[in-house]
Amino acid sequence: MVSSHFIRSVLFIFIVYLHLPCTTLSNSEPEDITIDVNQAHKLLHQGHTFLDVRTVEEFEKGHVNSEKVFNVPYWFYTPQGQENNPNFLKHVSSLFNQTDNLVVGCKSGVRSLYATRVLVSSGFKSVRNMDGGYIAWMEKRFPVKVELKVLVSSGFKSVRNMDGGYIAWMEKRFPVKVELKYDEL
DSSP states (O other), rough: OOOOHHHHHHHHHHHHHHHHHHHHHHHHHOOGGOOHHHHHHHHHHHTTTEEEEEEEHHHHHHHESSEEEEEOOOOEEETTTTETOOOOOOOOHHHHHHSSSEEEOOOSHHHHHHHHHHHHTTSSSSEEETTTTHHHHHHTTOEEEEEEEEEEEEEEEEOOOOOOOOHHHHHHHHEEEEEEEEEEE
8 A cells, every 4th residue: 555645745746846847937037048158259259248257366367358358256255155246236237238238257157147147137138148158268269368467576577377377378279368467566
């Protein structure tokens, strides 16, 4: 004989299963919110703006090289762990209109998906998440920009390599645009 507990469990799972599609569809984002890296590359060449939501440190080590690129971190790393940027939406809204064409990216496409959802739910009309993020961009060998810092002290200039970034790019022969920034020691 089948126990009544087993029957109730199966019935409960069946009822939950019946309600899942309705719940999932009503809370999901538009199907075309995420695009692949090839589509992102094409949109950027057509004049879309790239919004990199990685941390400033990640951004400076290398980022998508396009005509219009902005960095607004979606979250920060703190001693307590990852914390959302409380000014993310406010900062993005100060830079862009809700009708601007944006491609949002991060390291792997997860953080940028969260950021894209926030922007779409806040009224931004043409926002797309770049699936695979910067990793996928590099795998396709699309152009990147690496910012090296030049440290200036008593007239001596030296280039500080950002975690092997520039040398690693040159070894792989990626298209790289190098921008030097000068900092006082």
